[in-house]
Amino acid sequence: MSQAADVLQAARDRGLSIATAESCTGGLIAGALTEIPGSSDAFDRGFVTYSNSAKQQMLGVHAETIHEFGAVSEQVAAQMAAGALRNSDAGIAVAVTGIAGPGGSEHKPEGRVCFGMAQAYGTTTETVEFGAIGRHRVRAATVEHALQLLLTALR
Numbered sequence: 001m002s003q004a005a006d007v008l009q010a011a012r013d014r015g016l017s018i019a020t021a022e023s024c025t026g027g028l029i030a031g032a033l034t035e036i037p038g039s040s041d042a043f044d045r046g047f048v049t050y051s052n053s054a055k056q057q058m059l060g061v062h063a064e065t066i067h068e069f070g071a072v073s074e075q076v077a078a079q080m081a082a083g084a085l086r087n088s089d090a091g092i093a094v095a096v097t098g099i100a101g102p103g104g105s106e107h108k109p110e111g112r113v114c115f116g117m118a119q120a121y122g123t124t125t126e127t128v129e130f131g132a133i134g135r136h137r138v139r140a141a142t143v144e145h146a147l148q149l150l151l152t153a154l155r
Contacts (some may be wrong), residue, residue: 008152016091059083074125081116
């Protein structure tokens with residue numbers, strides 16, 4: 001069984017549905033989950049919030065948070081995940097925001113991705129430095145890591 005299928009089965013086993021909030025992956029996490037036949041009983045919805053205004057309008061991310069910490073930050077990832085949970089019928093939400101590349105800066109290097117995970121009891125975050133491995137590989141690694149975070153949280 002694929003990682004996405006495992007995530008969906010774990011959500012079914014817990015009686016939860018999943019929401020995603022994606023920036024740098026542009027919907028690839030939702031795409032991986034909905035690639036699995038029958039996913040509609042465990043996947044509620046996905047938010048693709050590529051721009052800062054979309055993060056604010058669709059997920060309730062605070063402009064002050066983006067201004068103070070930047071769009072690629074654990075603080076924004078946490079607010080994205082919490083907003084996806086609040087604005088859906090899901091019981092768990094994962095969020096990603098990062099620098100897929102090419103480019104980046106000294107303070108926000110290419111390959112840095114911040115993850116947020118929200119459930120009824122709270123939100124957790126982490127940052128992963130995938131490195132300058134290329135846009136396609138950063139995005140693929142982000143999807144894989146997000147699915148693993150969901151699987152761990154659901155088990």
